[in-house]
Amino acid sequence: MDRVSRDNKEKNRQHYNKLYADYSIRNILIWLKDLDSFLDGACATETSWHALYQDGFKDRLEDKKVMEMGCGDCVNAAMMAGLGAEVYANDIAEASGEIINKLNQAWEFKYPIKFVKGDFLKNNLEAGKFDFVVGKAFLHHLTLPEEKEFLRETARLLKPEGEARFFEPAVNSRILDEIRWMIPVKGRPSKLNRKKFIEWKENDPHPDRSFSSLHFKNVGTAFFKFVKIKPVGTLERFNRLIPRGKHNIRYRRWAFKAEQNIPLLINTYLTRSQLIVYKEPLQ
Structure with a gap:
């Protein structure tokens, strides 16, 4: 692993x-x-849940072995376990393992959640073991060399009929991306405030890299026969212009439905995020 990737991993662990x-x-x-x-409420109003749980994912989990990369706050790991999946939850942060321990003590899951500690690439997990490998806003934390190794390992771990599902940000329009950086959000100053933006960027755990749909398609074809990229959040992204409350929720529900009618080429170019599905691993 190169020095940039090692430094990025340590920054993520500490953060x-x-x-x-x-x-x-x-x-x-x-x-x-x-x-x-x-899940009904989250999938109707929250981008990551709406994306990841498409295609009947919720109803396909019972008794399936699932590896979640970057389990973080462990909410998704808990929901999948609550749906009857045998969940292996991996994170580089030891704090995530502590959350898993608390959950297993407080809730009687069909299969207790198993925490896979530390570097996903060094755990020597059994090949062809998992029905699903899932990442909810995970790949974009990796440098490009890291991402390639993670996807190679994903293909190795999946069963022949297995499936990898990733929710990730999408940057297919440079114009929209520049506008995005200029609008301050909670925890991130505007790029127009140069000094504060530079300070924030130095502490940001995300590396500078491509988030384009074409990138995820190309990197996926090296390890999988089937690659599907679905844009999510083209209209929903504008909910930030509406004050929080019932009108904001109503807008997001409408937006997720309406954006499905946008032609795919336009939808992909303007989208805020994407569901990435990889199947048929090349062994």
């Missing part, structure tokens, strides 16, 4: 250990008690 230190599982337990309602 997410700090972020998830003493993380409360209270909300996760509340959501598990009414899992169907939680």
Whole structure:
């Protein structure tokens, strides 16, 4: 692994250990008690859930072995386990393992969640073991050399009929990307505020790399026969212009439905994010 990748990995480890230190599982337990309602609401209004759980993913999980890369706050790992999946949750941050321990102690899952500690590439997991490999906003944390190795390992771990599903940001329009950086959001200053933006960028755990749909298509074809990229959030991205509340929620519900009618070429160019599906691993 090159020095840039090693430095990036350590930056991510420190960042997410700090972020998830003493993380409360209270909300996760509340959501598990009414899992169907939680997923219905999340998939109708939140981009990452709407993307990842498309194509009946929720109903395909029971008794399946699932590896989640970058489990983070472990909400998705808990939901998949709550749906009856045998979940292996990996993260470089030790704090995620502590969350998994709390969840297993507080909730009786059909299969207790197994935490896979540290570097995903060094765990020597059994080949052809998993029905699904999942990443919810994960690949974009990797440098391009790292991403290539992670996808090679993903193909090795999947069963022949297995499937990899990743929700990732999409940058297919340079104009929209430049506008995005100029608009301040919580935790990130505007690029127009040059000094603060540079300070933020120095601490940002995300490497500078391509997030284009074409990139994810090309890198996927090296390891999988089947590659599908679906744009998500082309219209939903404008919800930030609407104050939080019922009108914002109503807009997001409408946007996810309406953007399905946008021609694919335009939708891909303007989209905010994407669902990436890889199948038929090349062994």
